[in-house]
Amino acid sequence: MMSKQYEMVIGLEVHVELATKTKIFCSCSTAFGGAPNTHTCPVCTGMPGSLPVLNKQVVEYAMAVGLATNCEITRCNKFDRKNYFYPDNPQNYQISQLYLPICRNGSVEIQTENGTKSIGIHEIHMEEDAGKLIHDEWGDCSLVDFNRSGVPLIEIVSEPDMRSAEEVIAYLDKLRMTIQYLGASDCKLQEGSMRADVNISVREAGTTKLGTRTEMKNLNSFRAIARAIENEKNRQIDLIESGEKVIQETRRWDDTKEYSYAMRSKEDAQDYRYFPEPDLVPVVINDEWIAEVKSRQPELREAKLARYKEEYGLPDYDADIITGSKRMADIFEAATAICGKPKKVSNWLMVETMRLLKEHAMEPEDITFSPKNLAKLVELADAGTINSTVAKEVFEKIFDEDIDPDEYVQENGLKTVNDEGELRTVIGQVVKDNPQSVEDYHNGKEKAIGFLVGQTMKAMKGKANPAMVNQILKELL
Amino acid sequence: MANIISDETIEYVGILAKLELSEEEKIRAKKDMGDMLDYIDKLNELDTAGVEPMSHVFPVNNVFREDIVVNGDDSEQMLKNAPEVKDKSYVVPRTVD
Numbered sequence: 001m002m003s004k005q006y007e008m009v010i011g012l013e014v015h016v017e018l019a020t021k022t023k024i025f026c027s028c029s030t031a032f033g034g035a036p037n038t039h040t041c042p043v044c045t046g047m048p049g050s051l052p053v054l055n056k057q058v059v060e061y062a063m064a065v066g067l068a069t070n071c072e073i074t075r076c077n078k079f080d081r082k083n084y085f086y087p088d089n090p091q092n093y094q095i096s097q098l099y100l101p102i103c104r105n106g107s108v109e110i111q112t113e114n115g116t117k118s119i120g121i122h123e124i125h126m127e128e129d130a131g132k133l134i135h136d137e138w139g140d141c142s143l144v145d146f147n148r149s150g151v152p153l154i155e156i157v158s159e160p161d162m163r164s165a166e167e168v169i170a171y172l173d174k175l176r177m178t179i180q181y182l183g184a185s186d187c188k189l190q191e192g193s194m195r196a197d198v199n200i201s202v203r204e205a206g207t208t209k210l211g212t213r214t215e216m217k218n219l220n221s222f223r224a225i226a227r228a229i230e231n232e233k234n235r236q237i238d239l240i241e242s243g244e245k246v247i248q249e250t251r252r253w254d255d256t257k258e259y260s261y262a263m264r265s266k267e268d269a270q271d272y273r274y275f276p277e278p279d280l281v282p283v284v285i286n287d288e289w290i291a292e293v294k295s296r297q298p299e300l301r302e303a304k305l306a307r308y309k310e311e312y313g314l315p316d317y318d319a320d321i322i323t324g325s326k327r328m329a330d331i332f333e334a335a336t337a338i339c340g341k342p343k344k345v346s347n348w349l350m351v352e353t354m355r356l357l358k359e360h361a362m363e364p365e366d367i368t369f370s371p372k373n374l375a376k377l378v379e380l381a382d383a384g385t386i387n388s389t390v391a392k393e394v395f396e397k398i399f400d401e402d403i404d405p406d407e408y409v410q411e412n413g414l415k416t417v418n419d420e421g422e423l424r425t426v427i428g429q430v431v432k433d434n435p436q437s438v439e440d441y442h443n444g445k446e447k448a449i450g451f452l453v454g455q456t457m458k459a460m461k462g463k464a465n466p467a468m469v470n471q472i473l474k475e476l477l
Numbered sequence: 478m479a480n481i482i483s484d485e486t487i488e489y490v491g492i493l494a495k496l497e498l499s500e501e502e503k504i505r506a507k508k509d510m511g512d513m514l515d516y517i518d519k520l521n522e523l524d525t526a527g528v529e530p531m532s533h534v535f536p537v538n539n540v541f542r543e544d545i546v547v548n549g550d551d552s553e554q555m556l557k558n559a560p561e562v563k564d565k566s567y568v569v570p571r572t573v574d
Binding site: 020021022026027028029035036037038039040041042045047053054055056057059076078083085086087133134135136139140141142143144145146271273276278280281282283284 | 493495532533534535537538539540541542543544545546547548550551552555556558563564565566567568569570571572
């Protein structure tokens, strides 16, 4: 039925909660998960007569993100009031930046199947978050917790440069990685410290005029974003094909039902009556300040990736996985600095660490073991003090409890037995006890030796040096 | 009075401000708003070519706080401002997106 070819035009508004200790305009804690209203004061609950004072760290994080995304930094900044009534907004206005956002005209590069693509960043502005509404299932009321009210946000507004769900995911991943590396936010979609609103329109392929767009909200995972985009594309194409019109509106995605519904229609479109915030003085940024923030910029992912290959000789695959998480990269570098064996450290991270993370349904950010203990384990295994089976067992202990492997191996008597005399006695006994296997071996059944190695290991409680066992066995046979 | 505020405008402004005005109040509000716009028109007669738009009345900028938690848990005191409290939260009419 679909005769025409369509393309999507997608732009994103991404809100990121900044990792400051205090709120944007008052000295209340931003800690997540406190009892309701325990992190509030007259400023963040909008009491008459209270006055906001800007948190300097917010400006510096916003600048850092802007510089890392190739934006121009606005020299003279001011804040504006966005007026609307909603119970999670105690002042009846949100302090935001409309006329002079702190960052403008940036871009980031993403990798697509057709190569590198640049996604424009229209602007980044600073603003405050709203409180949280909890709907009381029993009483006919809602409850407001203002702990989140006044938590600093940056809103990153892209240009409508994306054409597919894959490009949207690549762009979000790029932003998340950059901001995590800067330490400006932990960017967790599930916990809401990173939120993406997606603006979508479709048009006939080859045309340049933009179609009517809709804005999709409530997207809490990369999977939900991809699904919502595909769903909305099909909905809009169906409307157009059946001769109806796409209405400009905000829609809310329900990921369990895989369906979106209209939140507000054009009839009651918001009129925010922005005006300059008179309670805050302008923020003037000079070259020195920009240079200072720039000089503190840590190594970002692309640079790290290149350096891991260059400096440590890691394969592409290893470098890509390890730099895929700031936490993983930090552990890798610290452990490598101690033991000087990058590829060995990388193997422990890529194989056993990844396996255990998956098993425990954890994220790399949740890792608790210290690089020092991983480095010690690498040394123990590399020196042959413990064999690989024992090493895996010790690593699980490190992963779970961050034990000191030197002490643990000592206390539990896990050292590999390299004593040739002792090994010869044990192997001699194994050979004597298993005449059938010995005969099989002599009759050309190479595999029989595996059984004898296994019996020896069993007798040695897994602590024998496997190379020596093989060598002695072959001698005795 | 040069500026005439229409019935639609006063209705719309009332909706935005969440105000319900009586007929009498609407007449007064229309006159007040008209006067204000007249005053703005008067200001617009000034030649402001080459004058930077003012963003604040004081010639001060860069007033900051350091990022240090100073406020503790003052929820008991804060919640005294609430008309009604439940589960340490402010009770408001049921609100759903």
